[in-house]
Amino acid sequence: MYQPELAPLGSLALSALVALLPLVVMFLTLGGLKWKAHWAGLASLLTAIIVAVAAFNMPVGLALLSGAEGAVYGLFPITWIVLTAIWLYQVTVVSGRFEDLRATFGLISDDPRILAILIAFCFGGLMEALAGFGAPVAITGVMLMSIGFSPVRAAMVVLLANTAPVAFGAVGTPIITAGGLTGLDYHTIGAYVGHQSPVLALFVPCLLVLLADGKKGLKQTWPAAVVIGVSFAIAQWLSATYFSTELTDIVASLTALAVGVVFLRFWKPQGGAEALQRMAVERENSKVADAVEPAHVGHAPAGALTTGRIFMALVPYLLVILIFTVAKLVGPVKAFLASTDLKIHWPGLYGNLLKDGEPSTSAIYTFGWLSSPGTLLVITAILVGIIYRVSFKNMVGELWAVMHKMRWSALTIASVLALAYVMNLSGQTTTIGYWVAGIGAAFAFLSPILGWIGTAVTGSDTSANALFATLQQTTANKIGVDEYLLVAANTSGGVVGKMISPQNLAIACSAVGLVGAESLLFRKVVLWSLGLLLVLCILIGLQSTPVLSWMLPVR
Numbered sequence: 001m002y003q004p005e006l007a008p009l010g011s012l013a014l015s016a017l018v019a020l021l022p023l024v025v026m027f028l029t030l031g032g033l034k035w036k037a038h039w040a041g042l043a044s045l046l047t048a049i050i051v052a053v054a055a056f057n058m059p060v061g062l063a064l065l066s067g068a069e070g071a072v073y074g075l076f077p078i079t080w081i082v083l084t085a086i087w088l089y090q091v092t093v094v095s096g097r098f099e100d101l102r103a104t105f106g107l108i109s110d111d112p113r114i115l116a117i118l119i120a121f122c123f124g125g126l127m128e129a130l131a132g133f134g135a136p137v138a139i140t141g142v143m144l145m146s147i148g149f150s151p152v153r154a155a156m157v158v159l160l161a162n163t164a165p166v167a168f169g170a171v172g173t174p175i176i177t178a179g180g181l182t183g184l185d186y187h188t189i190g191a192y193v194g195h196q197s198p199v200l201a202l203f204v205p206c207l208l209v210l211l212a213d214g215k216k217g218l219k220q221t222w223p224a225a226v227v228i229g230v231s232f233a234i235a236q237w238l239s240a241t242y243f244s245t246e247l248t249d250i251v252a253s254l255t256a257l258a259v260g261v262v263f264l265r266f267w268k269p270q271g272g273a274e275a276l277q278r279m280a281v282e283r284e285n286s287k288v289a290d291a292v293e294p295a296h297v298g299h300a301p302a303g304a305l306t307t308g309r310i311f312m313a314l315v316p317y318l319l320v321i322l323i324f325t326v327a328k329l330v331g332p333v334k335a336f337l338a339s340t341d342l343k344i345h346w347p348g349l350y351g352n353l354l355k356d357g358e359p360s361t362s363a364i365y366t367f368g369w370l371s372s373p374g375t376l377l378v379i380t381a382i383l384v385g386i387i388y389r390v391s392f393k394n395m396v397g398e399l400w401a402v403m404h405k406m407r408w409s410a411l412t413i414a415s416v417l418a419l420a421y422v423m424n425l426s427g428q429t430t431t432i433g434y435w436v437a438g439i440g441a442a443f444a445f446l447s448p449i450l451g452w453i454g455t456a457v458t459g460s461d462t463s464a465n466a467l468f469a470t471l472q473q474t475t476a477n478k479i480g481v482d483e484y485l486l487v488a489a490n491t492s493g494g495v496v497g498k499m500i501s502p503q504n505l506a507i508a509c510s511a512v513g514l515v516g517a518e519s520l521l522f523r524k525v526v527l528w529s530l531g532l533l534l535v536l537c538i539l540i541g542l543q544s545t546p547v548l549s550w551m552l553p554v555r
Contacts, residue, residue: 003354004427006434008056016435018055019428022048022419023457030502030519037502037509037518038408041415048419052426063422065349069365070421074414074503076367078134078459080374082413082507083406085135088381089142090398092316095388100313102146103305109264111272112148112279113221116212117205117228119143120161122257123317125232128165129249130324134459134507135373137162141511148276149212150283152521155508157212159499159525163532164201164232166461166495167193168240168248170373171328174461174494175245178469178487187245191553192488194240194248197495198233199539200532201252205229207528213275220271227263232256241553246329316384323376337371353425362425409510412518413459416502420457424466429454433468437475444479445541447472447486448493452533455494459503464494481544485552489540496532499525 009015025047029040045067052058052066092098105115120140127136137158144154167174168190175193179186205225210218218225235255239248326333343364345351350363369375385395423429433450437443450472454464465487472490476483498504505518514521542548 001352001354002058002062003357004056004058004425004430006427006431008427008431012431012435012438015055015431018051019423019431021051022423022428023453026419026457026502030522034519034523036408036516037412037506038415040519041412041419041502045415045419045422048422048426048428051428052422056426056428056431058426062349062352063426065346066353066421066425067418069346069349069363070418071414072365073421074417075410077372077374078417078503079406079410079413080372081377082134082138082374082409082510083402084374084377084381085138086142086402086406086511087399088316088320088377088384089139090402091381091385091388091390091395094394094398095384095390097313097315097388098146100305100309102143104310104313105147107305107310108261109269109272111221111269112275113209113213113217113272114224114260114264114269115147116144116149116157116161117208117221117225118257118260119147120158121164121205121208121232122228122253122260124158124161125165125249125253125256126321128162128169129171129247129253130320130328130373134504135377136165137504137508138511141508145512148279148283150279151512151514152517152524153212153279153282155512155514155521156524157208159504159508159521160211160528161204161208162504163495163499164197164204164236165249165253166455166498167197167491168236168245168252169461171324172246172248174465174491177462178465178491181466181469182473182483182487184473184484184487188484188553188555189488189491190245190248191241192484193491194237195551195553196488196492196536196539196543198237200495200535201233201236202229205232211528213278216271217275220275221269223267224260224263224269228256228260231259250325312387315387316380319380319383320377323380324373327371327376337368340368340370342367342369360425362421405513405515406510408515409506412506413503416457416459416506420463423457429457429468430471433471437471437478441479441481441544442541443475444481444486444489444544445537447475447489448533448536448540451490451493451495452497452529454490455497456501459498459501461491461494461498464497465490482552484555485540485544489536492536492540493533496529496536500529 007015022044026044029035029043049063052063053060124136124140127139141154141158175190176186179189205228209221209225232252236248236252239251346363346365351359353360353363450468451464454468455461468490469487472486473483476486505521509515509518
C-alpha cells in the first residue's frame with residue numbers, strides 16, 4: 001500500500017523542486033527543443049514515473065498503474081470527444097451543407113475578422129458551455145479554416161478564444177467539481193468566478209482580432225469587438241451572480257452573438273477584402289498540411305440561400321444544443337445517463353493507493369459510455385447524417401479518416417493524462433501546491449498560478465480544481481483570505497492555462513491538420529497565456545485587499 005508524503009525528501013522546498021521536473025521536461029522539450037508533442041509527453045511521463053519511484057517512494061507497479069489509468073482516461077472520454085466532434089463536422093462537409101453554413105455567417109458579415117469573433121468566441125463559447133473538453137477548439141478551428149484562415153492562424157485564434165468561457169464549461173463542471181471537493185456552495189463559487197473571468201471576456205475579442213490580423217485589423221474592427229466582448233462579459237456576470245452557474249456560458253454566448261448580429265446591421269467594418277487577401281497569401285505560403293480532408297466532398301444545393309437552407313445548415317448545431325441541454329439539464333434524463341456509468345476499481349491500484357488512510361477514489365475509473373459528451377456527439381452525427389442523407393459508407397469513411405489523422409494526437413493526449421495521474425497520485429502536485437502556498441498572504445496574488453499549472457498539465461479546468469481546489473481552501477483559511485476567492489481563483493487561473501496545455505494543442509493541431517506542429521503552436525501562444533495570467537494575478541490579488549474587494553459578490 002502507498003500513501004503520498006508531503007515532503008518525502010525531508011524538505012518541502014526540495015521535494016517540490018524535484019516534483020517540478022516532469023513539468024520542466026514538458027515545457028523544455030515542447031517549447032525549447034521543439035519536440036513533437038507525443039515525444040514531449042512521453043518524456044515527461046517517464047520523468048514523472050522516475051520521480052514518483054525514486055523521490056516519492058511510490059512502488060513501481062503503482063506508478064505504472066497510475067499512468068495506465070490516466071492514459072485510458074485520455075483516450076476515453078477526452079480523445080473520444082475530440083474524435084466525434086471532428087467527425088460531426090466532416091459529416092456536414094461531405095453533405096455539402098457546410099457551404100450553406102459558411103454562407104449563413106456571410107450574411108452576418110463578410111469580414112473574416114468579425115467572423116472569427118462570432119465563430120471562435122461566441123459559437124465556440126456555446127460549444128464550450130455544452131460539451132467542453134476540446135470540442136469547441138476542434139469544431140471552430142476547422143470552421144475558421146473554411147473562411148480563409150491559415151492552419152496556424154486558425155489554431156492560434158481558437159485557442160485564445162477558448163479562455164473566458166472555460167470556467168463555466170461543460171455546464172459548469174469545473175465549478176461544480178470545486179464545490180463538491182471543498183464543501184463550499186458551488187453557486188457562490190460561480191458568482192466569484194463571475195466577478196473575475198468577465199474581465200478577460202471584455203478584452204478577448206479585441207485580442208483575438210489583434211492575433212488574427214494585427215494592429216490594422218484591430219483598428220478597423222474594434223467597435224464590434226468591444227460591443228461583443230462587453231455584452232458577453234455583462235451576461236456572464238449577471239448569469240453567474242443571479243441566475244445559474246450551469247447556464248452561464250449558454251446565456252453569455254447567445255447574448256453576445258445576438259448583440260453582435262444586431263450591431264452589425266447598423267455598423268460595417270472596413271478592410272475586410274484586404275484582410276482576406278492577406279490571409280490568402282499567408283495560407284499559400286504555409287508549408288503545413290490543410291485540415292482533415294473528407295474522402296467525399298458534397299456540394300451545397302444550387303440556387304439562392306433560402307430560409308430553409310439556412311435552417312438546414314444550422315441543424316447540426318441546433319441538435320447539439322438540444323441534445324446537450326436535455327442530457328445535462330433535464331433531471332430524469334441526466335439521472336438516467338449517469339446511472340449507466342460504469343465505476344471500475346482500477347485493478348491493482350484501488351485499495352493499494354491510500355488517501356488519509358482510506359482507499360483513494362482517484363483509483364476509480366468512470367466509463368461513461370452513454371453519458372459522455374463524445375457519445376452524445378455520435379448520436380448527433382448519426383441524426384445529422386440521416387437528415388442530410390449521407391450514405392453509411394461515406395459516414396464510416398469519414399470516421400476512419402479522422403481516426404487515422406488523430407493517431408498521434410491520441411498518443412499525446414494519453415501520455416499527458418498519464419503524466420497528470422502519476423503526478424497527482426504520487427503526491428507530486430500536492431507537494432508543489434503546498435510549497436507555493438508557503439509564501440503567506442502574498443499567496444492571493446499567485447493563487448491563479450496553481451490553476452494555470454493544473455490546467456496546463458491536464459488540459460482540463462475541472463482536473464485543475466480536482467488537484468488544487470482543496471489546497472486553495474486550506475491555504476485561504478491559514479492566511480486569513482476569503483476561501484471562496486481563492487477557490488474561484490484556481491478556476492479562473494485555469495482558463496488561461498488551457499491554451500498551452502499539450503492536450504489542447506494536440507486537439508487544435510489535429511483539427512486543422514497541423515499534426516506534429518504542437519511545439520510551433522506552443523511558442524506562438526505561450527506569451528498570450530502568460531500575459532492573461534498576469535492580469536488575473538493582479539486582479540485577484542487586489543480583490544483580496546480593500547482596493548478591489550468591493551468587486552466581490554456579497555455573501
